[in-house]
Amino acid sequence: MSDEPEVTTTLVEDVRVVRVSGEFDPDEAAALAEALAVPSDGAALGLVVDLAHVAFADSSFLHALIDAQLRHRDARVPLVLAAPGPLVVRLLELTDTARVFTLTPTVEAAVEAVRGARTDGRSLR
DSSP, X not given: OOSSOEEEEEEETTEEEEEEEEEEXXXXXXHHHHHTSOOSSOOSSOEEEEEEEEXXXXXXXXXXXXXXXXXXXXXXXXXXXXXXXXXXXXXXXXXXXXXXXXXXXXXXHHHHHHHHHHHHOOOOO
């Protein structure tokens, strides 16, 4: 796994999946924030952020996630964090921000959580 930051976006049927890998610091925060923006076209039911391959994340990374969560909540578009590794889990625990997010162990579980929230009207954090 490369330490170079990489953010890729795909559509899994009707859910947007942003895969994040590598090391993230303030220089990469803008690209991450852009990828996590609420879609204006309404084409996706929600957003899944795949965190399985994050090698380093600092407060700017966390800020981008929190800002995206707040914007998605305000737009009533579910956002779910998938497969956070030990580093990301530790960051969320140390900052007491894990409670702000819906966390799932896999991307597949996150996609199902988004679909479930949209089809039955449940609110994800």
